[in-house]
Structure formats: C-alpha cells, structure tokens
Amino acid sequence: MLVCIVAVGSEMLTPFRLDTNSLVITERVNAIGGDVRLKAVVGDDVQELVRVLTAAAEWADLVVMTGGLGPTEDDITRDAVARIMNVPLDVDPRIVDALGERFARRGLTMTENNRRQALVPRGATVLDNPNGTAPGLWIERGRTAFVLLPGPPREMTPMLDAVIRDRLAPSAGGAGLFRRVLKITGRPESEVDAVAQPVYSKWTAQEVPIVTTILAVLGQIELHLTASANAREAADRALDGAVAELQTVLGSSVYSVDGRPLEAVVGDLLRARHLTIAVAESCTGGLLTSRLTDVSGSSDYVERGYVCYSNRSKMELVGVPESTIREHGAVSEAVATAMAEGAAGRAGTRVGIGITGIAGPGGGTPEKPVGTVAIAVVVDGRATIRTVRLFGGREMIKFQAAQAAMNLLRLTLASA
Amino acid sequence: MLVCIVAVGSEMLTPFRLDTNSLVITERVNAIGGDVRLKAVVGDDVQELVRVLTAAAEWADLVVMTGGLGPTEDDITRDAVARIMNVPLDVDPRIVDALGERFARRGLTMTENNRRQALVPRGATVLDNPNGTAPGLWIERGRTAFVLLPGPPREMTPMLDAVIRDRLAPSAGGAGLFRRVLKITGRPESEVDAVAQPVYSKWTAQEVPIVTTILAVLGQIELHLTASANAREAADRALDGAVAELQTVLGSSVYSVDGRPLEAVVGDLLRARHLTIAVAESCTGGLLTSRLTDVSGSSDYVERGYVCYSNRSKMELVGVPESTIREHGAVSEAVATAMAEGAAGRAGTRVGIGITGIAGPGGGTPEKPVGTVAIAVVVDGRATIRTVRLFGGREMIKFQAAQAAMNLLRLTLASA
Numbered sequence: 001m002l003v004c005i006v007a008v009g010s011e012m013l014t015p016f017r018l019d020t021n022s023l024v025i026t027e028r029v030n031a032i033g034g035d036v037r038l039k040a041v042v043g044d045d046v047q048e049l050v051r052v053l054t055a056a057a058e059w060a061d062l063v064v065m066t067g068g069l070g071p072t073e074d075d076i077t078r079d080a081v082a083r084i085m086n087v088p089l090d091v092d093p094r095i096v097d098a099l100g101e102r103f104a105r106r107g108l109t110m111t112e113n114n115r116r117q118a119l120v121p122r123g124a125t126v127l128d129n130p131n132g133t134a135p136g137l138w139i140e141r142g143r144t145a146f147v148l149l150p151g152p153p154r155e156m157t158p159m160l161d162a163v164i165r166d167r168l169a170p171s172a173g174g175a176g177l178f179r180r181v182l183k184i185t186g187r188p189e190s191e192v193d194a195v196a197q198p199v200y201s202k203w204t205a206q207e208v209p210i211v212t213t214i215l216a217v218l219g220q221i222e223l224h225l226t227a228s229a230n231a232r233e234a235a236d237r238a239l240d241g242a243v244a245e246l247q248t249v250l251g252s253s254v255y256s257v258d259g260r261p262l263e264a265v266v267g268d269l270l271r272a273r274h275l276t277i278a279v280a281e282s283c284t285g286g287l288l289t290s291r292l293t294d295v296s297g298s299s300d301y302v303e304r305g306y307v308c309y310s311n312r313s314k315m316e317l318v319g320v321p322e323s324t325i326r327e328h329g330a331v332s333e334a335v336a337t338a339m340a341e342g343a344a345g346r347a348g349t350r351v352g353i354g355i356t357g358i359a360g361p362g363g364g365t366p367e368k369p370v371g372t373v374a375i376a377v378v379v380d381g382r383a384t385i386r387t388v389r390l391f392g393g394r395e396m397i398k399f400q401a402a403q404a405a406m407n408l409l410r411l412t413l414a415s416a
Numbered sequence: 417m418l419v420c421i422v423a424v425g426s427e428m429l430t431p432f433r434l435d436t437n438s439l440v441i442t443e444r445v446n447a448i449g450g451d452v453r454l455k456a457v458v459g460d461d462v463q464e465l466v467r468v469l470t471a472a473a474e475w476a477d478l479v480v481m482t483g484g485l486g487p488t489e490d491d492i493t494r495d496a497v498a499r500i501m502n503v504p505l506d507v508d509p510r511i512v513d514a515l516g517e518r519f520a521r522r523g524l525t526m527t528e529n530n531r532r533q534a535l536v537p538r539g540a541t542v543l544d545n546p547n548g549t550a551p552g553l554w555i556e557r558g559r560t561a562f563v564l565l566p567g568p569p570r571e572m573t574p575m576l577d578a579v580i581r582d583r584l585a586p587s588a589g590g591a592g593l594f595r596r597v598l599k600i601t602g603r604p605e606s607e608v609d610a611v612a613q614p615v616y617s618k619w620t621a622q623e624v625p626i627v628t629t630i631l632a633v634l635g636q637i638e639l640h641l642t643a644s645a646n647a648r649e650a651a652d653r654a655l656d657g658a659v660a661e662l663q664t665v666l667g668s669s670v671y672s673v674d675g676r677p678l679e680a681v682v683g684d685l686l687r688a689r690h691l692t693i694a695v696a697e698s699c700t701g702g703l704l705t706s707r708l709t710d711v712s713g714s715s716d717y718v719e720r721g722y723v724c725y726s727n728r729s730k731m732e733l734v735g736v737p738e739s740t741i742r743e744h745g746a747v748s749e750a751v752a753t754a755m756a757e758g759a760a761g762r763a764g765t766r767v768g769i770g771i772t773g774i775a776g777p778g779g780g781t782p783e784k785p786v787g788t789v790a791i792a793v794v795v796d797g798r799a800t801i802r803t804v805r806l807f808g809g810r811e812m813i814k815f816q817a818a819q820a821a822m823n824l825l826r827l828t829l830a831s832a
Contacts, residue, residue, distance in 0.1 A: 011631045011640060013452045014595075015443035018434055027431035036429045037464055041455040044629070048453055055471055072609050072630060106805075111606050131808075152632075154808060179431075215432050224432055279723070285709030286702030289723045293701030294811055296777055298725075304733060305723030307695070307705045313720035313763070347729070361712055395710055 001172070003034040004060040006052060008068035008077050009151060010043035021066045021149075021156055027179070028164050030226075032172035034062060044068065049080035057084065057144045062168070064160070067151030069134040071114045077148055078137070082121035085141055089119040092126060095135055102133060127163065131155045138167065178235035180243055182223040183256040185407050189216040195249050196223060200242070208238035218396055219403035220262070255410060262406045263291045263298075269413040270301040270351065275379075277409075278347030279305040280318045280339035282330070283357035283373060288402040303347045308339065318342030318354075329368070331356050333385045336374040344378050352378040355405050357390075359397045373401040377412045384412045417588070419450040420476040422468060424484035424493050425567060426459035437482045437565075437572055444580050446595075448588035449644070450478060460484065465496035473500065473560045478584070480576070483567030485550040487529045493564055494553070498537040501557055505535040508542060511551055518549060543579065547571045554583065591644075594651035596659055598639040599672040601823050605632040611665050612639060616658070624654035634812055635819035636678070671826060678822045679707045679714075685829040686717040686767065691795075693825075694763030695721040696734045696755035698746070699773035699789060704818040719763045724755065734758030734770075745784070747772050749801045752790035760794050768794040771821050773806075775813045789817040793828045800828045 005026070007019035019041050026036050038056070042049045049068075056063050068077030082089050095118035103110040117134050120126060127136030127147075132155040137148040147163055149156045184192055193214050200212035200223075213224040225242055229235035243257050255265050270277060279289045279302075289305030292298055308314040311325055319342040320335055328334040336354040344352025357373025364370035371390040376383050386408055390400045421442070423435035435457050442452050454472070458465045465484075472479050484493030498505045511534035519526040533550050536542060543552030543563075548571040553564040563579055565572045600608055609630050616628035616639070624645045631638040641658055645651035659673050671681050686693060695705045695718075705721030708714055724730040727741055735758040736751055744750040752770040760768025773789025780786035787806040792799050802824055806816045 010627075010629050013442065013455065014629075014640065014642075015439045015446065016597075016640075017631075018436065018439065020434065023431045023434065026429065030431065037459060037461065038468070039429065039457040043453060045453065051471070051475075052454065055467070059467075071606055072613070074629065108604070111610050113610065114606060154812070213427075213430070213432055281702070284706070285714075285718070286697075286705035286721050286723065289702035289725075290700070290706050290814070293723075293725065293775075294814070296810055298701075302701070302723075302725045304725055304729035305702050305721070306733075307702065307709075307718075307721030307723070309705075309709065309715055309718045309720055316762075317720060317722075346732075359709075394712055398706070398710070 001029070001032075001034045001061045002059060003029050003036045004056040004063045005036060005039045006049075006056070006063060006065045007039075007041045007151075008044070008049060008065060010045075010074070012041045013043045019066070021151065021153060024153065024157055025064050025066070025160060028160055029062065029064070029168075030177040031179075032164060032169050033176040034168075044074040044076050046076045046080050046083065049076060050083050053080060053084050053146070057141055060144055063144060063146045064149065065146065066149050066156055069117065069136070069148060069150045071111075071116050071133070075116065078119050078121060081124075081137070081139060081146060081148060085121055085123065085139060087122040090122055091115070092118050092120045095120070095126065099133055127159055129155050129159055131158065136163075138163065174232060175230045178227045178229060178232060178239060180225045180239045180257065181259060182225070182243065182246055182250070182254050183262070184221040184223070184250060184253045185219060185255055185262065185403060187221065187253045189214065189221050192221045192223075192250065192253075196246055199245050199249055200225070203242060206238070208234050210238060210242050218392075219400045252411060252414065255407070262403060262410070264295050266406050266410050266413070267292065267295045267298055267301060269410060273413065275351050276301050276303045276349040277351040277353065278303050278343040278349045279353045280308055280343035281305065281355045282308050282314065282339070283359040284355050284398050284401050284405075285309065287398050288353065288355060288405055291402055291406070303349050306343055314339065318346060331358055331368055331372060331374060333374045333376065333387060336376040337378070337383050337385055340376040340378040340383065341381075350380050351409070353405055353409060354378075355401055357397070357401055359394045359401075361394060371397050373397070373404065375401070375405045375408055377405070377409050379412055379416060384408060417445070417448075417450045417477045418475060419445050419452045419478045419480065420472040421452060421455045422465070422472070422479060422481045423455075423457045423567075424460070424465060424481060426490070428457045429459045435482070437567065437569060440569070440573055441480050441482070441576060444576055445478065445480070445584075446593040448580060448585050449591040449593065450584075451593070460490040460492055462492045462496050462499070465492060466499050469496060469500050469562070473557060476560055479560060479562045480565065481562065482565050482572055485533065485552070485564060485566045487527070487532050487549070491532065494535050494537060497540075497553070497555060497562055497564060501537055501539065501555060503538040506538055507531065508534050508536045511536070511542065515549055543575055545571055545575055547574065552579075554579065589646070590648070591646045592648075594643045594645060594648060594655060596641045596655045596673065597675060598641070598659065598662055598666070598670050599678070600637040600639070600666060600669045601635060601671055601678065601819060603637065603669045605630065605637050608637045608639075608666065608669070612662055615661050615665055616641070619658055622654070624650050626654060626658050634808075635816045668827060668830065671823065678819060678826070680711050682822050682826050682829070683708065683711045683714055683717060685826060689829065691767050692717050692719045692765040693767040693769065694719050694759040694765045695769045696724055696759035697721065697771045698724050698730065698755070699775040700771050700814050700818050700821075701725065703814050704769065704771060704821055707818055707822070719765050722759055730755065734762060747774055747784050747788060747790060749790045749792065749803055752792040753794070753799050753801055756792040756794040756799065757797075766796050767825070769821055769825060770794075771817055773813070773817055775810045775817075777810060787813050789813070789820065791817070791821045791824055793821070793825050795828055795832060800824060
C-alpha cells in the first residue's frame with residue numbers, strides 16, 4: 001500500500017511551525033504494511049492542493065490529509081477534494097445538528113461560519129470526531145482512498161485509529177512493521193550506541209529482520225526497533241528477544257520498554273512501595289512536581305511540592321539553615337540535601353527530593369557554571385546525592401534537571 | 417518568487433524524524449520575498465524525486481533541496497536532477513582533489529564511494545561546503561533554479577546564506593515578506609475570527625497587501641500577519657496600522673504583539689509594578705510556577721510556589737480552613753481564594769494566585785466535571801475570581817488552567 005501524507009495549512013509554510021501529525025500517521029500506516037513515499041505540506045491554497053492531490057492520485061493507494069477542515073474561509077481541504085472528484089459540496093444536516101448540540105452544551109451559539117464544517121463532497125463518508133467540531137471524511141477515486149482528518153493531534157489521532165481499525169487493517173492481512181522503543185537516560189548517545197550497535201547490527205539479516213534506529217531526544221536516548229513480519233506473533237517473538245538482549249547489555253540505564261515516560265515509571269515504583277513523596281525545587285521552578293503530577297492517579301503518592309525560588313523561601317518553607325546557604329552557596333549538595341530532608345520532614349513523607357541549580361542564562365560562575373544542578377533524594381532519612389552539569393537553554397536545563405532527579409529517584413528505589 | 421522546498425532522505429519518512437531544515441530555508445527566502453508554496457519530503461528513491469521535481473519545475477522559480485548528496489548509493493539527489501535536466505553526470509576533478517586533500521588532512525584515505533560526491537550534472541555550478549565533504553549545486557532549467565544543499569544543518573545553513581547573498585538577494589532589491597504575530601487568549605477561535613475577519617479581509621487588496629492567518633494553539637489563538645512589500649519601511653507602516661486596528665476590535669484579549677509568551681507578559685507587568693508573587697497550585701501541580709520561572713530573570717518577582725496536592729497540604733501550607741474545604745469542596749472558588757490569600761500572606765508578597773480544579777481523567781462529578789478549575793488572583797488583599805471549564809486530556813487541562821490563571825493575573829494587573 002503506497003501512502004502519501006499531506007498537511008494543509010499556511011502556518012506550516014512559515015518559519016514557525018512544522019507538521020508533526022505525519023509522524024503519528026506514518027507509525028500507524030506502517031503498522032499495517034503501508035509504505036509512506038511522500039509527505040507534503042501545502043498552504044491554504046485550493047489550486048496548489050488540487051495540484052498535489054491530482055499528482056498523488058496517480059500512484060498512491062492512500063492519501064491521508066490533515067488540516068484545513070475548520071470553519072473559516074482559509075479551510076479549503078473540502079473544496080479541493082470536491083474539485084478533484086468533480087462533485088458538488090452538500091450540506092449534511094446531521095453534522096449541522098451535531099454542531100448545534102455541541103455548541104448548546106457549552107452554552108454557546110453556533111456562528112454562521114461553523115456551518116462550513118457541515119459541507120461534504122458528494123459520495124464521501126463522514127468520520128466522527130469525538131473531540132472536536134470538524135468531522136473527517138473518507139472518499140475514493142479509482143485505486144486511491146482519500147482520508148481527510150482535522151489538524152489538532154488530539155482530534156486527528158483517535159479518528160485515524162478508527163479509520164485504520166475499521167477500514168484499512170481488515171484488508172492488510174496482518175503483515176506490517178512492528179515496533180518497540182527502549183528508553184534510556186543518564187548515558188550519552190555515543191556510549192549507548194557503542195554498547196548497543198554490536199548487538200543490534202546482527203538482527204538485520206535474520207528471518208524476521210529488525211532495523212534499529214538510535215534517537216537522541218532531550219534528557220534521554222531512544223532505541224527504536226522495527227521488525228518486518230507477516231504476522232504479529234512472529235514479530236513479537238523476535239522483538240521480545242531483541243529487547244531482552246539490549247536490556248542485558250545496557251543494564252539499569254534502560255528505564256522503559258513499554259512506552260511509559262519516566263514520570264510514570266517512578267510513579268509506579270512509589271505506588272508499589274506504598275511511598276508518598278514531597279519535592280523541594282529551586283531552579284526547576286515546579287517542573288518536577290508538575291511532571292510527576294502529569295500521571296493520572298499521581299495524587300496517590302504526590303503529597304506536595306515546595307518551589308523555593310528565593311533563599312528566604314528555602315529557609316522558611318523547608319528549613320534550610322541560613323548557615324548552610326552561607327557556607328556552601330544556594331547551589332550545593334548540602335542545600336539540596338537540606339531541601340530534600342526538609343520537604344520530607346515537613347510533609348511527613350518517607351521520600352523527599354531537593355533540587356537546586358543554575359538554569360541560566362545568568363548566574364553562572366567559573367566554579368559553578370550555568371547548568372550546574374545539585375540533586376538529593378532522601379528515602380527514610382538516607383540521602384543519595386548527585387551534582388550534574390547540563391547544557392542548553394534555560395528550559396532545556398530545567399527539563400534535564402527534572403529528568404535527572406526522577407532518574408536518581410528511580411535508581412534509588414530500584415536498588416533499595 | 418515562488419519557492420518549493422524538498423527534503424530528500426528515507427529517514428524523514430519514518431515515524432522518528434522530521435525535516436527541520438525547511439524552517440530555516442523558509443525564513444531566509446521569505447526575507448527576500450520568496451513565497452514558499454509547497455514543502456515535500458521524499459525518500460531515497462530517484463523515480464519519486466524526479467516526479468516531485470518535474471511537477472515543481474512547472475510553477476516554481478526556486479526549488480531548494482536538502483539531503484541526498486552523500487557518498488552512498490542511497491544518495492540520489494544528483495542523479496534525479498541530472499535526469500530532469502536530461503544531462504549526464506561528469507566527474508569534477510577539482511572536487512575529487514578537494515575531497516582527497518580533506519581526507520589526507522585527517523589522516524584518512526578517500527574511499528571509492530566518496531568519488532560519487534564529485535559527480536556534477538553538466539551545466540551546474542558547484543557551491544562550496546566549508547563544513548563538510550558534500551558540495552552543493554546550482555542549476556537552472558527554464559524559469560526554475562534548483563539549489564542542492566547537504567542535509568546536516570551546520571553544513572546547509574552557511575551554504576544557503578551564501579546562495580541567498582550572492583545569487584538571490586541582488587535580484588530581490590529589498591522586497592520581501594514581513595511578519596507580525598498577535599497572541600490572544602480567553603476567547604474561542606471562531607469568536608476571534610468572527611471579530612477579526614471583517615478587519616483583515618480588506619487588507620489583501622491594499623497597496624502593501626497583508627495576508628492574515630488564524631492559528632489556534634492550546635490555550636491561545638495567534639493571528640499571523642504577513643505583508644508583502646518592496647521595502648521594510650513600507651511593510652512596517654502597513655503592519656503597525658494593521659496591528660493597531662486588530663487591537664482595537666479585539667481589545668484586551670490580545671496579550672502580545674511582539675512575540676512574547678504570556679509568562680513573559682505577566683512577568684513584565686509584575687516587574688514594572690515592583691510586585692512579587694507567590695503561587696498555590698493544586699490541579700496544575702507546579703506547572704504555573706514552572707512556566708512563570710521559564711522566563712529569564714523571573715527570580716526578580718517569583719518568590720515561591722506551593723504545590724498543595726493533598727487536602728492536608730492545602731491546610732498546612734497555605735492555611736485553607738478545613739471548614740472551607742468541607743463546606744465548598746476542595747475544588748471551589750472559596751478554596752482557590754483561601755489558597756491565593758494564604759500564599760501571599762505566608763510569603764509576604766503583594767500578589768497571590770490560587771488554582772484548584774479537576775485535571776482528570778478521574779475525579780469528575782455531574783456538578784463539577786473534569787476540567788472545572790477555580791482560579792483566584794489576589795492583589796493587595798483584593799481577590800479576582802473565575803471558574804473555567806476546560807476540555808482535553810490531563811496535560812491539556814493543566815496547561816490551559818495555568819494559561820487562564822496567568823491571563824486573569826494579566827487582566828487584573830492591567831486594570832489595577
């Protein structure tokens with residue numbers, strides 16, 4: 001199945017935005033054996049979109065389009081598809097009713113331009129959008145199926161999954177690309193690759209071949225394993241073995257093989273041990289506690305957080321002695337430890353974390369340059385302490401500092 | 417000047433990689449009046465690339481290609497361009513010599529496949545690559561100029577800049593696209609568009625035409641204004657007037673016309689008024705304080721944050737009376753107000769914020785469904801209170817709640 005992905009929207013032809021929907025679409029169509037041959041981004045320009053779709057119709061079995069289905073004049077996807085099909089656009093009264101109800105439920109009145117979303121090229125099937133106003137569309141021309149999905153990822157993804165499940169997977173017959181992702185933190189990419197490459201390089205020639213890609217993202221490394229197989233069972237067997245081999249050589253730096261983010265991994269460790277946690281953060285400004293609470297159900301173990309941004313707040317909120325700040329500096333292992341102990345002590349939790357560092361761009365010194373972050377994890381009064389040197393801009397340093405703190409907590413709990 | 421950007425490389429047709437070179441290319445060609453109409457990503461497939469280039473040659477004045485210029489069999493850009501030009505590939509002896517020297521300097525021997533990089537479609541001009549082995553190419557066919565650049569950004573960008581400076585800018589004569597972005601929050605997209613569209617629709621026909629794109633992102637709406645003008649001064653005049661007109665009709669919902677994010681806007685308001693702030697957050701879990709501290713220099717006004725995730729912590733940390741929680745529930749305007757007052761009172765700041773809500777997916781009730789968030793802003797003891805109903809997943813609700821709280825703070829400070 002040859003696939004073309006088209007993102008529609010002039011904002012994605014500016015220097016400010018990228019189309020990221022195509023990554024999800026690629027993953028989903030790969031899984032049912034689809035081969036993405038071309039990705040295109042077109043502006044809010046009917047003629048240009050007609051040109052791209054006409055060209056794609058000559059070779060593609062599936063054209064997945066995102067965006068341009070909203071209520072404004074700029075939203076031209078419906079019009080372009082109607083043109084290449086040479087069919088009129090009809091108002092679908094069920095869509096009008098559904099839109100009216102949706103607005104009424106929120107106490108709003110539907111404006112006239114919202115009715116544009118009810119226009120359907122004749123012959124198209126309407127695809128429900130459970131998370132938004134713009135319905136999707138499915139329409140066929142010759143060998144080519146066109147799928148029109150809205151641009152916002154949280155609307156697009158479930159609709160794509162429904163199309164894959166109901167319309168595309170049944171004819172795929174089980175063959176496809178099957179994937180696993182190992183997530184690793186606390187080691188540099190070159191070191192991970194030096195260890196992993198001798199292992200994964202031999203998998204490309206086996207009966208169920210596995211291709212491995214290494215991907216460095218902020219604060220972590222991912223190893224993407226892609227098996228090409230005629231059936232899920234054969235792929236699963238090969239991938240299970242491959243994942244186990246990599247875990248053996250990479251050890252405890254692998255924190256997830258099932259897609260869970262680090263915050264969920266540490267959350268599960270805390271919950272399994274019936275522990276609650278209190279966090280005292282300075283340079284991360286609340287980001288660590290926020291990430292811990294991104295996990296649904298985290299109120300089971302997150303008791304509270306202190307954002308001790310000023311020195312006064314470090315003393316008042318978590319009882320860091322003024323003398324410790326004076327002697328060691330606000331960014332020091334001694335202060336991080338006092339913060340972790342103070343947070344746990346005042347909150348009455350068995351686990352406490354303290355983070356203090358220099359997020360930059362100002363505030364660095366030759367001894368403690370920007371990116372220096374001291375982290376302490378206290379479990380039942382026993383402290384584990386690290387100082388890390390992080391690189392990048394302010395937000396990147398904050399993110400990596402939160403990541404390093406969660407990883408230190410993970411390793412501490414796993415070895416306890 | 418109509419522009420098409422083509423990225424070549426099969427890795428960018430996987431779920432793991434995006435083409436980001438196109439953002440830089442867009443910015444540079446926009447600045448000299450180039451209008452990017454289409455972006456495409458093609459794999460290492462000569463036929464497919466020939467198809468895309470042939471189609472682009474029908475309308476584009478400039479086709480900028482990145483990638484596919486390396487030494488391996490997969491690197492097919494030179495071959496595809498030679499095919500559409502219908503010219504042979506010649507070995508350029510100067511490139512061979514330069515490659516040989518480069519390898520020798522590093523104590524390496526040039527492998528045979530590196531000679532592929534010395535192949536030049538007859539009639540093309542070679543573009544120097546100061547940062548890598550693959551030279552670039554410039555070749556013209558009819559109205560269309562094709563520019564071939566290597567994929568790695570640190571090689572691509574300086575070569576692009578040289579092409580712009582030496583070959584494209586001289587004929588552009590100062591003309592270009594000039595941009596402004598208005599950021600708006602607290603109003604739905606359809607309402608913003610209904611108000612703004614009658615204003616901006618008339619600008620497309622004026623002497624310096626301005627095209628306006630509306631872009632809904634989580635928690636905010638952006639209006640992108642792009643003026644096409646022969647000189648920066650004319651564009652600035654037209655854009656200043658346009659921005660002022662939109663601000664008049666959209667009023668205080670416009671929070672930024674200079675690119676600043678909301679956290680920087682409220683930070684500047686706090687700093688200008690010599691105010692410091694303390695935040696008490698429940699459902700946002702520290703995200704609001706973290707976003708406030710994303711701004712460099714925010715330690716001037718962020719004193720501290722309390723993440724009161726449990727009811728006990730609401731009482732202990734910011735003194736919410738148990739009776740208030742019992743009578744009104746933890747998610748209530750009364751509790752939000754007590755949190756804001758307690759945060760400011762205990763921190764000794766003139767500004768306090770309290771946020772309490774249901775981020776979901778669990779915890780909703782018919783009266784207080786998931787997404788219900790109560791927000792209080794207290795300035796010098798006077799409280800401004802809002803309850804909002806937000807939609808989406810847990811992280812989206814957290815983000816929008818932080819956004820709504822910052823906006824309430826902004827409006828309170830602006831009117832004080």
